[in-house]
Every structure is written in structure tokens, then in C-alpha cells.
Amino acid sequence: MKVLYYPGCSSEHLARDFYLSIEALASFLALELEPLPDWNCCGAREIEEAPEGVGLFLASRNLALASGKELLVTCSLCFHNLKRAQNILRENPIWRSRMAEVLKDEGLELSPDLPRILSLTEFLTRIDFSRFRSPHFRGFPVAVYYGCFLSRPYPTDLQALEKVLSAAGYPVIPTTLKTHCCGGHLPRTDSPVIKNLCRRLLFEARQKNASGLAVACPVCKLNLEIYGDPPFPVRYFTQYLGLALGISPSWLGIPEEE
Amino acid sequence: MKVKVFFCECGGNISENLDLKALKKELTSSGTEVFQHPFLCSPEGQAFFEARILPGEGVLVGACSPHLHGSIFKELAEKRRAQAFHLVALREEAAWLGKKGAYRRAIGLLKGALMALSYYRAPVLKKFPVTEGLLVVGGGIAGLSAALKAAEKGLPVYLVEREPFFGGKAVFLDRLYPRLECASCLVSPRLSALIQQENLHLFPLTHILEVKGRPGAYEVTLEEKPRYVDSERCHGCGDCLRVCPVNPPAITMDPPHPVPRIPIIHAARCLHFRGESCSRCKEVCARKAIRFEETPRLHRLRVGGIIVATGFRPYPVEKIPYYGYKRLPGVITLWDLERMFTRQENIYGFNGESPRRVAVIHCVGSRDRRHLPYCSEICCGLALKAGILLRERFSAEVYHFYLDLRLKTPEGEGLLRRAKEKGVRFIRGQVAEISEVPLNPEDEGRLTLLAEDTLGAGQRAWAVDLVILVPGFVPETGSEEVASLLRLCTDQFGFFSPREEKTAPVETLRKGIWIAGAASGPKDLSESVLSGEAAALEALLFLKNTSFRTETDWIEWEEQRCGRCWLCVEVCPFKALHIDLDRLKVEETLCCGCGLCASACPSGALRMKPFPREAQLQSLEVLFGET
Amino acid sequence: MKPRIIGFLCEWCAARALENLAFCRPELPVGFQPFRINCTGSLELEVVIKALTEADGVLIAGCPPGECHFREGNLRAELRLRALKRVLTALGEDLQRLRIIWLSSGEGERLGEEIHKFYRELGLEDRGS
Amino acid sequence: MEFGLPLEDILQKLAEEGYRISRRTFLYYVQLGLLPKGKRKGQKSGGVKFYYPTWTLERLKTILRLKKQGLTLKEIKKRLPREIPSPLPPKTFPQTARLKDCNVCGICGAICPVHEEMDLSPWRLIQAWLEGPDSLPSANTPWVCVGCYLCEERCPREIPVVDFLRFLRREGLPPGKRWRKHPEWSRIFWSLLEERGRSFDFGAVHAYHIRIIGSGENQRLFLRLPGPEGEKEVSAPSKIKNLSAFRRALEHAREWP
Incomplete structure (x- = not known):
């Protein structure tokens, strides 16, 4: 099966392990991951301070490149930006015509059939992981964490992580803070608040006797790793899935020493 | 027929909002006589109205909604x-819908x-x-009050309750x-009167x-579910309760x-009903x-007649996931608390111990567009009361989280003072979340509440042992x-609408059916009693007459035109039509003039006699001819 | 001449909804004309057709299914009006102009929105209010 | 038009709160660009006074606090929020009618994960906005918001809080109150984006930290970048194909306010 997907800038650096584990999973499941040709940055949080048109342009360009197809988006922030832009383009004909005009500079066209945007978590619920589970694998309790942008304001399936991880053989621990905020871009402001936020999230996982926390967003993982005090194993849910399927940790981007 | 038009200025x-002068001019120019009065429903207005009607004339009144005072003018017109007679709602259908139109x-x-x-x-x-009989639906305090009052005056009353016991939530x-004061002291005498009253x-x-x-x-057809205990034989000793x-x-x-x-x-x-052979209660x-x-x-x-007193229930708080009701121990509703109090059960907090710090959360789901967009009015008082009792009985620290305190009756303010004197704290702010995960590690083992004191302090997390949610009414x-x-x-919320909220609060649009208690909107105990008794009075006024006058003879059948398809007979929702030797007969006690038969008739x-289709067609004609 | 929409309002729900709306003193389009009827089931097709020939739009508002004061008048109305719509489509009539809504007596606000929406969708709002 | 406070009032208010600086130091800070320039205003008595925006007071307090921590004036200047010079007058928020529905229940402030950083809860800004844009107090709230939408999810009146804060950040505030929390970060981010069409988070963070924050615990970020081939050095990111066309389009998109 061919899958068109938007990797996002972090896949090359910050969230390289996320990207590696997705690739490893895909090759295990015989999915053909095809990156969106000539994709560009979604503008991350910075579009919030730039004029509206800039953020819209960055997203519309990707939407135009993927028009009419189903687009899998791995990063939560990219997912949010693309969804938001898509909503504006659908509802506001003025922005739509402006964007069509801007995209003409690059010879692109904004077709009326915008792509269907799909988050990675929802996409993986289509696969029955219990069929692929490695016989040698013994699941350990993990807690899940969705973060903000998969939950609001364009909610995805908030049972998706529970579904796939428990199908893969992990006892999943329900948490109440699974849609809370990790502090997002706050590290840039050097704020003490973020430590409290991350500490509270990990406190819950530890309190409920989880051995690890499965996350779905590169920024969440970064924050939880840097500010998690004391440190707690935080992994992308795809890494956990890979382990359950028997894929070698190094192919999932998990360092040897752990 | 000469028609006189009466305008009420209301x-x-x-x-x-409406240029009555121009209207008058317009109508007078086509030869109609027009009168105007500032308050047509007042004694002077009614006299003015009555004096100007001559027998055989037609009367058209332009005033408020027909549901409000329509019957007054109609009866006066009949008297003369x-x-x-016809009434148009100039107020609701013209004056109040925008000045321009x-x-x-x-x-x-x-x-x-x-x-x-x-x-x-x-x-x-x-x-x-x-x-003569009266059916009362609902055996809560409103239904009880209505049934008792009506039975006392000699009406046979049938009191229907869905639950196995009477008394409702009170x-x-x-x-x-x-x-x-003790609630049971006020409710139980009524309950004992219930058993003694012969007409009930x-x-x-x-x-x-x-x-x-x-x-x-x-x-009315009722279905009584089995109790599996013979009410004739049982003496209520309670032996069976102990052996289950x-x-x-x-x-x-x-x-x-x-x-x-x-x-x-x-x-x-x-x-026994699950296929096992247990019959211990039967043996004992x-x-x-x-x-x-x-x-x-x-x-x-x-x-x-029928009195509807189906009452209320607290909003199902589990619909608000971030309050953790039914998920977190130590989060209970006010109604759970009252139940525990009346049965003298022990009350435990989040950590399984007696609560030392308690939060009472007002307006749970209320004034919230996602849940109940209205205020239930009486929950503030209930919450205040619960807070004081918790303070007195557990000497707990009690925090009230409120949006606006709406205390009814002058004594409410006294109770508030009493609470403050006893050290109950009041924080103006809605609670955003109740969670078992503490903000500060030292608060582990307690519930963490996030709220903002909007009147100052700015402190935004509270650690408590017990949370009392005070939901609104549905x-x-x-x-x-x-x-x-x-x-x-x-x-729109499912409460029964009275005929008129202010002047006919227990009547409904249907004659012979009344509403009482919280079925028509949130009410406290005294208001429920009040409306129950008011409904009983209305019922007595109606039922104690051996007869009542109502309109009949709504339809007219033209034998020559009838094709004998009898669609009308099939259509009639009240089975008021039947065929008698190839002729249509109307059972006038059943026909209520809905007009479904007339609109179904293909030939x-x-x-309809009062306003036949020609009348509607012609009035559409003139209506459009106006512009 | 101003665009006119005539609203056939069931006495037991829609007319009361209009009264509830009136308590909030809305600003309805000038051309909207209420017309009380006893039940949507008692509305004769001849009257609807007459209204359609004269008015720019016809709004019929009755009780939600199961709440009809006369048990099933609204269901009969729906069947009848659906048949009328089929005939009108066959004749090439613009079905946009005939709208049927079901609402309970408490939904005054919604009735107001529906009226405005009807005007907007017929493209009449500018001249109408 | 609002003129703000005269210099004397600011100094007196500072003194009341226990900060003491001279008139001369104040003017030196203005000269360095740490504080905004004052506006001349003729007095009835015939003299001239300089008036400073009300937020000058807060800014001055921050400066003095940072100075106490031992930072140099140069370092302080980097840390301070910078004004965005904009000649555009504040606009009106398109959904102001919905803001009027606010019940002042405090949920938005209570649930906000970063409220400790915020000067004022969102509802206070909403209330002030309803009074009129000029009565908006200077607060960092719009810039601290992480955009997690928890407030909107919980708000009982369904008020578009995040949209409102986004609006304030972009265009809602009068020119004197429009500032940017991390201009340097933005500058680095956009220049990298324009260079490649993709952002380069490691490069950006690195550049930012070297320039602004200096060394610190956040350096852990750079320790490793694991992969199947073992730990790897950071390589420059890939680029999109026709960069000049992309830049042209981006410029074009920027033109719409």
C-alpha cells in the first residue's frame, strides 16, 4: 500500500528517532511511505506572529501539492497548522482566492479538492497490530500522552494510542492528563513553568506505575526529556510499537545503552 | 355582517412600535369602524369593549397573544x-418583531x-x-401536595409514581x-396523610x-410493575431485608x-430471578x-383531569469529564451527600479518611453553553446549606467555589452570614478541573482543584479531600x-411550558391538564408545594363542576360532493368520525376541531366552519394585495 | 415591491416559538408575514399553492415528530408536502422557495435564525430588511 | 490620545515600591534604547514635560530586577521584550460580540498551563478590551500563550480565547503596546526558512542559544542525535527545489496585513 506523507522539518533533526521508527514500522508492515514531493516547512509556531497570509501560504503550498489525496501527517504541530489552514480555505473564499493568486507565483494550483489530512495515530488504528506481535515480546505497562494539537481544536481519535498499543501487547495505563499541555514552545522563554508542567505529567505516569510514556509529538518528547526531573523513559509510540513487533531498538532510533 | 375593530395599545x-393611527386611518377608509384603548384588558377597557359591541356584529381584536387574554374578549363578545370573533396578536406578531416591518x-x-x-x-x-376523578402523575412533594389537597375536598384521586416509594427527592x-430544619419533619406528615386519606x-x-x-x-391505562411482595400481607417488619x-x-x-x-x-x-434457588426472604x-x-x-x-408533577433530576455530572465524577473517589454530588446524611452513612474523602478539607462547587454544568445554558436558581441555597453542615459535622475547612450567589428569601442572606462566621470560605471562580495528579508533590493523596479567584488572591490550585458537585436541574x-x-x-430544555408563565403558571394549553412542581422548571420545596396546591385548586374548580362548556360542531359535510372515500374517517386522530348508513357522523365529544379531516378530503x-379554506385563500389574497 | 415570505405557523409550537422570540424583540426581515394555523396537518395544499404563487417564499413550521398536538398531523403534513414537492419539481418549480421546519415551542431563537437563513438563501436579505 | 505618565510620576511610583534611580539614569536608559522615548507636551504653566507610556514603569522594574541579578545592561537589552514599530492603528476584533458573553468565571486563567508566566488572565484582557482598546493594560499574556486551546475547550460561554489572543499579538494593540517577546528567535527562524524552504530546528536553536541564552542545562539538547549508524553529527537540512520562486511567493503572501 502506498501512503503519501508529510514528514515535517523535525524529521530530519530533532525527531530523527521518530522518523526512523516510522520508517522501520512501514518497512515491517510493507507500507510504501512516499514523502510529499517538494514539501516545505509549515512555519511552526512562528506563523502566529507573522501576518496571517504567511502561515496560510506555507500550509496552502503543501495542501496544493497534495490536493485530492490522503495526506498522512506525523508531527502534531504540522497537523494543526495544516488543518487550520484547510479550515480557513474552506470557509473563507477571500483567503482562498488570495492564496490561489500567491501560489501562481510558483506555478501551483489550489484545486477545489483539498487533501484529506490524517494524523499518524489515527492512521495506525487501521492496522491490526495483534497480528504482527513478536512471540518473544513481553509487554510492560505504558502510559500514553497525546498533547494538545491532536486533541484540540481539531480533535483526532483520542483512544487511538490506547487501541494500537494494547493491540501490540502493552498494558495501557489510563491517564487523566493525556491531553494536557507540555509547555510547547516555552523552553525558548527559559521559563520555570515548563519544568512544573513536565514534572506533573511524568508524576502521573510514575504514580500509576507505568514503565514508560508513549508520546506522539516531537515537541512533547523534547520537553519531557529535557525537563523531566527525575528522568523517566519517554518514547514515541511508534518506537514502542516497533519493539512489540520485534524490530531491533537501533533501527527504531533507541540508543543501545538503554 | 358589520365588523368592529378594537386596538389595544398595551x-x-x-x-x-406600531403606528396605530395610520392603521386606524387605513381601516376606516375602507369603512370599518375602529376603536382604540390603552389597556383593553383592564376593567375600563373591558367595559369600553363590551359597550361597543352590538348583537349580530363581528368583532376583531388586535391585542396580545390569544393565549394570554383571548378568552376574556371572546367571552365578552359571546355575552354581547x-x-x-377573532383576535390577532398585534403585539407578538407585529409590534415586537422589529419596528420597520x-x-x-x-x-x-x-x-x-x-x-x-x-x-x-x-x-x-x-x-x-x-x-370526577383526578390523576396525579408523580409522587414527589408537588404531586403529594396536589393529591392531598384535592382528595381532602372529596375528589377521588389516583396518584401514580414510577418508583416503589412515594415522596420523591424530598x-x-x-x-x-x-x-x-429537618426535612423529614416536613415531608413525613404528608406521607402519613397519604396512607390515611380515603379518597386517595x-x-x-x-x-x-x-x-x-x-x-x-x-x-387512562396504567401498568403497575410487580413488587414481588404482597402489599396486603406485608407488615413492613423488615426481616427479609437482613437475610438477602x-x-x-x-x-x-x-x-x-x-x-x-x-x-x-x-x-x-x-x-431467584437469575436462575438460582435462593429464597431466603421467602423463608424468613x-x-x-x-x-x-x-x-x-x-x-x-x-x-x-390530570396533574403532571414529574419533577426534576440533577444534571448527569458524568457528562463533564474533567470533574471526574464516578471516576475519582471523593468526588460526589450534593444529592449523594444528602442521601448519605439521611441514612447516616460515613463519608470518606479521596484517601479513604474522614475529609478535612472540602470544596463545594456551584453551577456544575449550569450557565454553560455546552451543558445547561440556564441558572437553576435554587442550587446556591442547597450548596450553602451543605457547606455549613460539613463545617459543623466534620469541622472541615470548607471552600465554596461560586460564580454568583443567588440566595432566595431574606433569610438566605442570614444563612450566608452564619456560614462566613463559622469560617466557611467563599471563592468567586469556576473550577476548571479536578484531578488526582497534584501540582505540588506534597499534595499527593488529595484532589487538586484548578480555579482562579477572580476577586483577587490569584491562587489557582487547591488541594482538598472531598468535592461536592452541585449540579443544575434538568x-x-x-x-x-x-x-x-x-x-x-x-x-427547549424539556420542561413543561405553562399556558402563560406569569398569569397561568399551572395551566397548560390543554384543558383539563395542569402542571405542578419542578416539572415546569427548577423549584425548591416550598415552591413545589405551592404549585402543587395551586394545580389542585385549578383541578377542583374544573372537576367540581359536573359539566363544562366547550366548542363543538367544527366541521360541515356536504353530502353531494362527498365521494365516499372515507379518508377523513381514517385520518381523524381522535376517532371522532364514523360512517352511519353511508353518511358521515361526527362524535362531538371527541372532535376538537383540528381540521385534519378537511385538509385530507380530496373532493x-x-x-371547517370557523375558518374554511375559502377564508384562508381570500385572506391570503387581500394580504398580498396590500403590497 | 418588497420580497415576502409567508410563515404558516402551527398554533401549538411555532406560533408560541414566535411569541417567545418576540419577547426578545428581534429585528425580523420586513417582508416576513406570520400566518397562524391550527396544525400543519390542517393546512390545505390549495392554500400552500396560493401562497407560493403570491409570495417569494413559503415557510411552514410545525411540531417535531412525536409532539403534534393532534397526534400525527405533522406527519400527514410532511407526507402531503413531500408529494407536493415532487409535483412541483416535475413542473420545474424552484423548490428553494418552499421550506418546512419542525421546532418546539421553546425554540424561538432558532425560528428567528431559520427566517433569516431563508431570506439569505433566497438572496433576499438586502432588500428585505 | 493618551500620553502616559510624566517622568516625575514614574520615579515617584518606583520610589514607593522601593526602587530608587535618578532622573539621569532614567534618561541614560532611554538613550540606550532600553526604555521608550517620551512625548513632549506643553503645560498650562508654559513649561514642557515629557510623558512616557504606562508600561515604561513595568519595564523599568524588570530592568532593575535583572540588574540586581548581576546582568550587564547589554545582556538586559537582549532579554527585554522589544517593541514592534508599527504605524498601523489597532483594529477591531471581528468576533467582539462573542466576547461580550464572558461570565468572568476565571476558567481560562485557571486551566491555562502557563498562567504562572502570565501577568493577567485572558478574561481580564477580554473585559478590558470590551471597555475599549485604549484601556488594555500592558500585559505579556498574548505572547505567553502556548496555543494549547484548553481555555477554549473549557470555556462555558464558548468564547474564542485563543483567536482573541492571536489577534492581540498580531494587530489588536495600539502601537506603543505592541512588542515581541523573542525577536531574535523569529529573525533566525525566518532567515533559515527563507534559505531552505524548510526550517532547521537544530541550527536555529543552536544559533539562538549562543546568541541569547548562553550555555546552560539546555545544552543537553545537542549531546546526541542517535541513529542506526550510531550517533551522528547534525547535517544541514534538505532544501526545496525552486527556492527563488518560493521566496517570491512568500514575499507576496506577506503583503496582506
Whole structure:
């Protein structure tokens, strides 16, 4: 099966392990991951301070490149930006015509059939992981964490992580803070608040006797790793899935020493 | 027929938004006589109105909604033997819908009605016998009060309650706002009167299956579910309650003062009904009252009127996930707390110990567009009361989180002062989240509340042991079912709408059906009693007359045009039409003039008398001709 | 000439909804004309057709299914009006102009929105209010 | 038009709160660009006074606090929020009608994960906005918001809080109150984006930290970048194909306010 997907800038650096584990999973499941040709940055949080048109342009360009197809988006922030832009383009004909005009500079066209945007978590619920589970694998309790942008304001399936991880053989621990905020871009402001936020999230996982926390967003993982005090194993849910399927940790981007 | 038109200024409500002078000029120019009065419904206005009607004339009134004072003018017109009467709601349908279109709408309404009046033939007023019985739906405090008052005056009253015991939610209240007196002292005397009153027939565990008939003569079918305990034999000793092996017990007698004092077996929990051979309760019963073989029983009643007192239920708080109700220990609702108080159960906080710090959260779900967009008015008082009791009984630190304190009666303020003197704290701010995960690690083992004190302090996390959620009120489950059985109007939240909120609060649009208690909106105990008794009074006024006058003879059948397809007979929702030797016969006690038959008639042989289709067509014609 | 929409309002729900709306003193389009009827089931097709020939739009508002004051008048109305719509489509009539809504007596606000929406969708709002 | 406070008032208010600086130091800070320039205003008595925006007071307090921590004036200047010079007058928020529905329940402030950083809860800004844009107090709230939408999810009146804060950040505030929390970060981010069409988070963070924050615990970020081939050094990111066309389009998109 061919899958068109938007990797996002972090896949090359910050969230390289996320990207590696997705690739490893895909090759295990015989999915053909095809990156969106000539994709560009979604503008991350910075579009919030730039004029509206800039953020819209960055997203519309990707939407135009993927028009009419189903687009899998791995990063939560990219997912949010693309969804938001898509909503504006659908509802506001003025922005739509402006964007069509801007995209003409690059010879692109904004077709009326915008792509269907799909988050990675929802996409993986289509696969029955219990069929692929490695016989040698013994699941350990993990807690899940969705973060903000998969939950609001364009909610995805908030049972998706529970579904796939428990199908893969992990006892999943329900948490109440699974849609809370990790502090997002706050590290840039050097704020003490973020430590409290991350500490509270990990406190819950530890309190409920989880051995690890499965996350779905590169920024969440970064924050939880840097500010998690004391440190707690935080992994992308795809890494956990890979382990359950028997894929070698190094192919999932998990360092040897752990 | 000469038609006179009367305008009511409605004290400016109409005249300020609508140019009555121009309307008058317009109508007078076409030869109609027009009168105007500032308050047509006042004594002077009515005299003015009455004096100007001559027998045989037509009367058109332009005033407020026909539901409000329509009957006053109609009766006056009848008294003066007017030949035709009609009322248009100039206030609601013209003056109040925007000043710009008011005149246009008014002239359309008036000219249309004038045209229609020329076709008008008044229905005949006839007397119908009234059956004396009264059905009261709901055995809560409002239903009880209504039933007792009506029975006291000699009416046979049938009190139907869905639950196994009477008394509704009031029996599970511990103390009452605002004087903190014992609730049971006020409710239980009424309950004992219930058993003693001879005219009162009790139907616990019963619901309505069907309602047929017309005002003054309803035929009601009730279904009584089995109790599995013979009420004739049982003496309420309670021996059976102690031997049930199931937890929670399958045979119960829940309320502190159960009426009737007869236990009930819950088939869903009982081992006997789950195929096991347990019959311990049967063995222990000295009077052989247990009857596992009991089946539902049907009752058919003939009553003249019905009082609906189906009551309220607290908003299901589990719909608000971030308050953790039913998920977190130590998060309970006010109604759980009251139940625990009345049964003198122990109360435990989040960590399983007696609570030392308690939060009382007001407006749970209330004034929230996602849940209940309205204020339930009386929950503030209930919450305040619960806070004081918790402070007194557990010497706990009590924090109230409120949005606005809406305390009824002058004594409410005294209770608030008393609470503050006792050290109960009040924080103005809505709680955003209740969670078991602490903000500060030292608060582990307590519940963490996030809220902002909007009046200052700015402190935003509280650690407490027990949380009391105070939800708003919604109509009791099953009230939609009653509404559709009785064809009553409800508002958008499901509360029953009275005929007129202010001046006819217990009447409904249907004659012979009244509403009482919290079924028509949140009410406290005293208001429920009040409205129950008011409904009883209305019922007595109606039922104590042996007959009532109502309009009949609504339709006209033209034999020559009729093709004998008898679609009309099939269509009639009240089975008022039947065929007698190839001729159509109307059962006038059943026909209520809905007009479904006339609109169904393919050959136009059936016509409504008051406003036949020609009247409607002609009034549309003049209405559009205006512009 | 101003665009006119005539609203056939069932006495037991829609007319009361209009009264509830009136208590909030809305600003309805000038051309909207209320017309009370006893029940949507008693509305004769001849009258609807007459209204359609004269008015720019016809709004019929009755009780939600199951709440009819006369048990099933609204269902009969729906069947009848659906048949009318089929005939009108066959004749090439613009079905946009005939709208049927079901609402309970408490939904005054919604009735107001529906009226405005009707005007907007017929493209009449500018001249109408 | 609002003129703000005269210099004397600011100094007096500072003194009341226990900060003491001279008139001369104040003017030196203005000269360095740490504080905004004052506006001349003729007095009835015939003299001239300089008036400073009300937020000058807060800014001055921050400066003095940072100075106490031992930072140099140069370092302080980097840390301070910078004004965005904009000649555009504040606009009106398109959904102001919905803001009027606010019940002042405090949920938005209570649930906000970063409220400790915020000067004022969102509802206070909403209330102030309803009074009129000029009565908006200077607060960092719009810039601290992480955009997690928890407030909107919980708000009982369904008020578009995040949209409102986004609006304030972009265009809602009068020119004197429009500032940017991390201008340097933005500058680095956009220049990298324009260079490649994709952002280069490691490069950006690195550049930012070197320039602004200096060394610190956040350096852990750079320790490793694991992969199947073992730990790897950071390589420059890939680029999109026709960069000049992309830049042209981006410029074009920027033109719409």
C-alpha cells in the first residue's frame, strides 16, 4: 500500500528517532511511505506572529501539492497548522482566492479538492497490530500522552494510542492528563513553568506505575526529556510499537545503552 | 355582517412600535369602524369593549397573544351575542418583531382576519359532563401536595409514581434551606396523610401506557410493575431485608420513612430471578408475603383531569469529564451527600479518611453553553446549606467555589452570614478541573482543584479531600414520554411550558391538564408545594363542576360532493368520525376541531366552519394585495 | 415591491416559538408575514399553492415528530408536502422557495435564525430588511 | 490620545515600591534604547514635560530586577521584550460580540498551563478590551500563550480565547503596546526558512542559544542525535527545489496585513 506523507522539518533533526521508527514500522508492515514531493516547512509556531497570509501560504503550498489525496501527517504541530489552514480555505473564499493568486507565483494550483489530512495515530488504528506481535515480546505497562494539537481544536481519535498499543501487547495505563499541555514552545522563554508542567505529567505516569510514556509529538518528547526531573523513559509510540513487533531498538532510533 | 375593530395599545407595548393611527386611518377608509384603548384588558377597557359591541356584529381584536387574554374578549363578545370573533396578536406578531416591518405585518394580519371573519361561523358551545376523578402523575412533594389537597375536598384521586416509594427527592433531603430544619419533619406528615386519606388511590411502581378521551373524560391505562411482595400481607417488619445474600441487597426499603412500608425485590439483582434457588426472604417472612410469581398488572381509570408533577433530576455530572465524577473517589454530588446524611452513612474523602478539607462547587454544568445554558436558581441555597453542615459535622475547612450567589428569601442572606462566621470560605471562580495528579508533590493523596479567584488572591490550585458537585436541574427522565402521551408543550430544555408563565403558571394549553412542581422548571420545596396546591385548586374548580362548556360542531359535510372515500374517517386522530348508513357522523365529544379531516378530503366535501379554506385563500389574497 | 415570505405557523409550537422570540424583540426581515394555523396537518395544499404563487417564499413550521398536538398531523403534513414537492419539481418549480421546519415551542431563537437563513438563501436579505 | 505618565510620576511610583534611580539614569536608559522615548507636551504653566507610556514603569522594574541579578545592561537589552514599530492603528476584533458573553468565571486563567508566566488572565484582557482598546493594560499574556486551546475547550460561554489572543499579538494593540517577546528567535527562524524552504530546528536553536541564552542545562539538547549508524553529527537540512520562486511567493503572501 502506498501512503503519501508529510514528514515535517523535525524529521530530519530533532525527531530523527521518530522518523526512523516510522520508517522501520512501514518497512515491517510493507507500507510504501512516499514523502510529499517538494514539501516545505509549515512555519511552526512562528506563523502566529507573522501576518496571517504567511502561515496560510506555507500550509496552502503543501495542501496544493497534495490536493485530492490522503495526506498522512506525523508531527502534531504540522497537523494543526495544516488543518487550520484547510479550515480557513474552506470557509473563507477571500483567503482562498488570495492564496490561489500567491501560489501562481510558483506555478501551483489550489484545486477545489483539498487533501484529506490524517494524523499518524489515527492512521495506525487501521492496522491490526495483534497480528504482527513478536512471540518473544513481553509487554510492560505504558502510559500514553497525546498533547494538545491532536486533541484540540481539531480533535483526532483520542483512544487511538490506547487501541494500537494494547493491540501490540502493552498494558495501557489510563491517564487523566493525556491531553494536557507540555509547555510547547516555552523552553525558548527559559521559563520555570515548563519544568512544573513536565514534572506533573511524568508524576502521573510514575504514580500509576507505568514503565514508560508513549508520546506522539516531537515537541512533547523534547520537553519531557529535557525537563523531566527525575528522568523517566519517554518514547514515541511508534518506537514502542516497533519493539512489540520485534524490530531491533537501533533501527527504531533507541540508543543501545538503554 | 358589520365588523368592529378594537386596538389595544398595551400600555405602549404596541403603540410605541406600531403606528396605530395610520392603521386606524387605513381601516376606516375602507369603512370599518375602529376603536382604540390603552389597556383593553383592564376593567375600563373591558367595559369600553363590551359597550361597543352590538348583537349580530363581528368583532376583531388586535391585542396580545390569544393565549394570554383571548378568552376574556371572546367571552365578552359571546355575552354581547356577537356573531363572529377573532383576535390577532398585534403585539407578538407585529409590534415586537422589529419596528420597520411592524406596520406591514399588522395591516396584513388585520386585513386577512377581516376577510376571514366574513366566512366565519361560530362553533356551537355545548355542555359536557365531567368525570370526577383526578390523576396525579408523580409522587414527589408537588404531586403529594396536589393529591392531598384535592382528595381532602372529596375528589377521588389516583396518584401514580414510577418508583416503589412515594415522596420523591424530598425524602432524601437532610436539612432544608434556609433555616436548616429537618426535612423529614416536613415531608413525613404528608406521607402519613397519604396512607390515611380515603379518597386517595396509590399506584407505586406504575407508569402510564395510554391516554385517550377528551378534557373531562380521559381514559387512562396504567401498568403497575410487580413488587414481588404482597402489599396486603406485608407488615413492613423488615426481616427479609437482613437475610438477602446479595450486595447491594436485592430486597430493599430505601427511604428513611418508606411509604408504602413494603419492601421491593429488584429482579435484576435477585438470585431467584437469575436462575438460582435462593429464597431466603421467602423463608424468613412470617406472613408469607413474598410472591416471586407476581406479574405486571394493568389498571384502567376514567378521570376528568390530570396533574403532571414529574419533577426534576440533577444534571448527569458524568457528562463533564474533567470533574471526574464516578471516576475519582471523593468526588460526589450534593444529592449523594444528602442521601448519605439521611441514612447516616460515613463519608470518606479521596484517601479513604474522614475529609478535612472540602470544596463545594456551584453551577456544575449550569450557565454553560455546552451543558445547561440556564441558572437553576435554587442550587446556591442547597450548596450553602451543605457547606455549613460539613463545617459543623466534620469541622472541615470548607471552600465554596461560586460564580454568583443567588440566595432566595431574606433569610438566605442570614444563612450566608452564619456560614462566613463559622469560617466557611467563599471563592468567586469556576473550577476548571479536578484531578488526582497534584501540582505540588506534597499534595499527593488529595484532589487538586484548578480555579482562579477572580476577586483577587490569584491562587489557582487547591488541594482538598472531598468535592461536592452541585449540579443544575434538568427534567426527570421519562418526562418527554409523558409530554408526548399527553401532547403537552415543552420548552427547549424539556420542561413543561405553562399556558402563560406569569398569569397561568399551572395551566397548560390543554384543558383539563395542569402542571405542578419542578416539572415546569427548577423549584425548591416550598415552591413545589405551592404549585402543587395551586394545580389542585385549578383541578377542583374544573372537576367540581359536573359539566363544562366547550366548542363543538367544527366541521360541515356536504353530502353531494362527498365521494365516499372515507379518508377523513381514517385520518381523524381522535376517532371522532364514523360512517352511519353511508353518511358521515361526527362524535362531538371527541372532535376538537383540528381540521385534519378537511385538509385530507380530496373532493372538498368537508369544510371547517370557523375558518374554511375559502377564508384562508381570500385572506391570503387581500394580504398580498396590500403590497 | 418588497420580497415576502409567508410563515404558516402551527398554533401549538411555532406560533408560541414566535411569541417567545418576540419577547426578545428581534429585528425580523420586513417582508416576513406570520400566518397562524391550527396544525400543519390542517393546512390545505390549495392554500400552500396560493401562497407560493403570491409570495417569494413559503415557510411552514410545525411540531417535531412525536409532539403534534393532534397526534400525527405533522406527519400527514410532511407526507402531503413531500408529494407536493415532487409535483412541483416535475413542473420545474424552484423548490428553494418552499421550506418546512419542525421546532418546539421553546425554540424561538432558532425560528428567528431559520427566517433569516431563508431570506439569505433566497438572496433576499438586502432588500428585505 | 493618551500620553502616559510624566517622568516625575514614574520615579515617584518606583520610589514607593522601593526602587530608587535618578532622573539621569532614567534618561541614560532611554538613550540606550532600553526604555521608550517620551512625548513632549506643553503645560498650562508654559513649561514642557515629557510623558512616557504606562508600561515604561513595568519595564523599568524588570530592568532593575535583572540588574540586581548581576546582568550587564547589554545582556538586559537582549532579554527585554522589544517593541514592534508599527504605524498601523489597532483594529477591531471581528468576533467582539462573542466576547461580550464572558461570565468572568476565571476558567481560562485557571486551566491555562502557563498562567504562572502570565501577568493577567485572558478574561481580564477580554473585559478590558470590551471597555475599549485604549484601556488594555500592558500585559505579556498574548505572547505567553502556548496555543494549547484548553481555555477554549473549557470555556462555558464558548468564547474564542485563543483567536482573541492571536489577534492581540498580531494587530489588536495600539502601537506603543505592541512588542515581541523573542525577536531574535523569529529573525533566525525566518532567515533559515527563507534559505531552505524548510526550517532547521537544530541550527536555529543552536544559533539562538549562543546568541541569547548562553550555555546552560539546555545544552543537553545537542549531546546526541542517535541513529542506526550510531550517533551522528547534525547535517544541514534538505532544501526545496525552486527556492527563488518560493521566496517570491512568500514575499507576496506577506503583503496582506
